[in-house]
Amino acid sequence: MSTLIPCIIAGGAGTRLWPVSREAMPKPFMCLQDGESLLQKTFRRAVGLCDTGQLLTVTQRDVFFRTLDDYRSLNDEDVELDFILEPFGRNTAPAIAAAALHVSRHHGAEAHLLVLPADHLITDLAAFGAAVDAARRLADEGWLVTFGIQPTKAETGFGYIEKGQALNNEGFAVARFVEKPDATTARQYLDGGLHLWNSGMFCMRVDSLLQELKTHAPQLLSAVANCLEQSQIFKGKQELHLELDSRTFAQVPDISIDYALMEHSQKVAVVPCQLGWSDIGSWQAVRELSPGDSNGNQCNGEHVLHDVHNCYIDSPKRLVGGVGLNDLIIIDTPDALLVADGKRSQEVKFIAQALKRQGHDAYRLHRTVTRPWGSYTVLEEGPGFKIKRIVVKPQGALSLQMHQHRSEHWIVLSGTAQVTNGDLEYLLATNESTFIKPGKHHRLVNPGAVDLMMIEVQSGEYVGEDDIVRFADIYGRMPLETDSGSA
Incomplete structure (x- = not known):
């Protein structure tokens, strides 16, 4: 059988799971x-199927x-990590086309490309492995294979796949893809037995996929191929990454693989399966992962409840008290609180969308923000000031930078800081400042073998995260001159 290259596709903002x-x-x-994390679970699944010791991931550069x-943290089997880094999101069709062209070039046109969304949960790994084997056999016959989940309820939040002609006891030709139905139609699909949930996972031989793209989406394929020709490849110790030219x-074109190809091709097959699958697409889906207590509540964190039933409460850092509540979803984070009707968890996306329109930081950032060198946490802010706790990993280095509108006072709490301040370079130990x-x-560098922790006090007429000009950066972020964050 041909070489299998698992490809994890990581994109989208997950707005229905705001504020986490x-x-x-x-x-x-x-x-x-x-x-x-969901990404780590997907990584484990993919690595378990690797027969080449190589894993491809398509994701945005900002989260690389x-x-x-x-x-x-999981790669104890020394899997070779291969990345395609998008400068911004462009939907699944460009991501999969880029993966196919990349795999064809490096592994041959007969390779099997197994496309896995990064944010799904699968609990029955044996069934998943069997489904992949069946899909690979169909792929060797020229089919573009998708995985259809046997529905367990009349779900209106998923797209559906209608089964057509049976294919050698391995699967079915796809009769058609169906958009998310209303409740009555979803019930009919559940009772009829011809429809499966569309999982968004695929297994295809690269040559078959490229031929079908050439037939049904030639402009997209040509545009992606042109982009790859203009893009740069970088090689690290155990990873290779291709940075797509912005x-x-x-x-x-910004289009999904279903719209661009799958709904038009006559070579699409589906393997029905029961995998313990969830797309974790809403807080309702999250609460279904664990059983409730005697009152039907699922709680994470300290809580005191009186006459509270069927509620999902996630507040790991703050005590929650509740009285007389029923069927609510309560999600508490350091800078945002969500309270929602349990039956309307799909509508949480409207909150995230409104915050994005307003340009509110809570759409994009948490109080704690990860960076290649470590992380920072906003402790307090107000007009003309901001206070952060900064943690720099061993050998980590912030970029050489400048701010136009603010000063910064650094106080070392633990570890050692190597500081560049204008023409001066010096070391700071615990309880020292600059x-x-x-x-x-x-510039700030951690030259030690343990984390450097410090407090940064910003003050000035403007303390926004975009007041930064970079002059040098060991993480290759120079093109992103206004990249948010404490560099």
Whole structure:
């Protein structure tokens, strides 16, 4: 059988899971109760199927280093990590087309491309492996294979796949794809037995996929191929990443693989399966992952409840008291609180969309923001000031930078800081501090073997995160001159 290359597709903001999922820390990084993120669980599934020791991931450049952190903590089998980095989101069709062209070039046109969304949960790994084997056999016959989940309820939040002709006891030709139905239609689909939930997972031989794209979406394929020709490849110790050229990528159509190809091709097959699958698409889906207590409540964090029933409460850092509540979803984070009717959890996306229109930071950022060098947490802010706790990983380095409108006072809490301040370079130990004037070139490096923790006090007429000019950066972020964050 041909070589299998698992490809994890990580995109989208997961707006229905706000305030935990945000643009700069989207749904794939959301941790479940066992402490693993959805991305890490997808990584484990993919690595379990690798027969080449190589894994491809298509994701946005802004979350590349966070993705590496999630992978490296699990990558004890020394899997080669291959990345395609998008400068911005462009939907699934460009991502899959880029993956197919990349795999064809590096692994051959006969390779099997297994496309896995980064933010789904699958609990029956044996059934998943069997479904992939069946899909690969169909793929070798030229089919573009998708995985259809046997429906367990009349779900209106998923698209559906209608089964057509049976194919050698392995699967079915796809008769048609169906948009999310109303409740009556969903009930008919459940009772009729011909329809499956559309999981968004695929297995295809690369040559078959490229031929069908050439037939049904030639402009998209041509635009992606042109973008790849203009893009740069970088090689690290155990990973390779291809950074897509932003100018040519902006010319690629923004369209899903279903609309661009699957709904038009006559070569699409579906493998029905029961995998313990969930797309974790809403807080209602999250609450279904764990049983309730005697009152039907599921609670994470300290709580005191009186006459409260069928509620989902997630507040890991603050005590929650509740009286006389029923069927509510309560999600508390350091800077945002969600209270929603349990039956309307799909509508949480409207809150996230409104925040985005307003340009509110709570759409994009958490109080704690990860960076390639570590993280920062906003402790307090007000007119003309902001206070942060900064943690720099061993050997981590902020960019050489300058701020036009603010000064910064750094106080070391633990570890050692190597500071560049204008023409001066010096070390700071615990309880020592330094002051950076506006307009001064400066840089912070952790030269030690343990985390550097410090407090940063910003003050000035403007303390927005976009007041930053970079002059040098070891993480390749120079093109992003207004990239948010404490550099």
